[in-house]
Amino acid sequence: xxxxxxxxxxxxxxxxxxxxxxxxxxxxxxxxxxxxxxxxxxxxxxxxxxxxxxxxxxxxxxxxxxxxxxxxxxxxxx
Amino acid sequence: xxxxxxxxxxxxxxxxxxxxxxxxxxxxxxxxxxxxxxxxxxxxxxxxxxxxxxxxxxxxxxxxxxxxxxxxxxxxxxxxxxxxxxxxxxxxxxxxxxxxxxxxxxxxxxxxxxxxxxxxxxxxxxxxxxxxxxxxxxxxxxxxxxxxxxxxxxxxxxxxxxxxxxxxxxx
Numbered sequence: 001x002x003x004x005x006x007x008x009x010x011x012x013x014x015x016x017x018x019x020x021x022x023x024x025x026x027x028x029x030x031x032x033x034x035x036x037x038x039x040x041x042x043x044x045x046x047x048x049x050x051x052x053x054x055x056x057x058x059x060x061x062x063x064x065x066x067x068x069x070x071x072x073x074x075x076x077x078x
Numbered sequence: 079x080x081x082x083x084x085x086x087x088x089x090x091x092x093x094x095x096x097x098x099x100x101x102x103x104x105x106x107x108x109x110x111x112x113x114x115x116x117x118x119x120x121x122x123x124x125x126x127x128x129x130x131x132x133x134x135x136x137x138x139x140x141x142x143x144x145x146x147x148x149x150x151x152x153x154x155x156x157x158x159x160x161x162x163x164x165x166x167x168x169x170x171x172x173x174x175x176x177x178x179x180x181x182x183x184x185x186x187x188x189x190x191x192x193x194x195x196x197x198x199x200x201x202x203x204x205x206x207x208x209x210x211x212x213x214x215x216x217x218x219x220x221x222x223x224x225x226x227x228x229x230x231x232x233x234x235x236x237x238x239x240x241x242x243x244x245x246x247x248x249x
Contacts, residue, residue, distance in 0.1 A: 005233035006243060009222050014247040022247055030240035041210055042163055042193075051219065053210050060210060062219045065192045066226055071233060073222045076215050 004033050006072045013075040021058050025075050028056045087117050121151035128160045140164035
């Protein structure tokens with residue numbers, strides 16, 4: 001099992017989502033936690049060279065690996 | 079007072095970043111492409127240019143720019159990862175892995191190790207979504223990313239399930 005932290009900004013974003021999408025995000029993060037199959041792409045940015053974005057039906061969930069921890073940074077709608 | 083060369087470079091890079099964040103990606107690319115003639119040995123400049131080319135879907139140009147950055151700064155993980163990802167996006171997996179091998183021969187790289195772990199895992203699947211985040215989203219995520227580990231950044235740690243997250247976010 002992975003170690004996962006969720007940034008406060010991601011929590012705020014989650015709270016703004018409608019309940020069905022909020023649940024979609026929680027379930028996606030749970031899949032990430034248990035290393036089940038997820039749809040992930042990599043995005044290099046200037047300050048986060050190894051950022052990943054998990055894709056669900058309606059959402060994009062960017063995260064970064066920092067040492068042994070995976071940090072969910074935010075949640076965006078597709 | 080006239081700016082020194084490093085100051086001129088910093089000023090140019092800042093202008094390009096500002097332009098990019100304002101949504102003027104072609105102008106930012108043009109600025110850096112012209113500046114690369116003035117500062118051909120700046121790995122930072124080539125790295126930024128590579129990033130902007132990759133963001134705009136100009137894969138071959140991204141490869142060229144990141145390759146320049148990696149040649150100038152062979153121990154830069156950021157340059158190497160940029161080159162790896164842009165080669166990968168073009169379907170040049172062999173060349174991408176050659177770059178990974180080159181870098182890992184001489185450097186520790188937790189990011190490449192994580193990448194390999196995921197690739198070798200049959201539980202994970204990676205697909206390509208070029209430019210999957212908008213400029214505004216990249217901007218926001220970079221700001222959050224920069225705050226990780228700093229005072230005031232208090233993430234929620236999940237243990238064995240995401241139930242805690244569900245409790246915290248459900249009304």
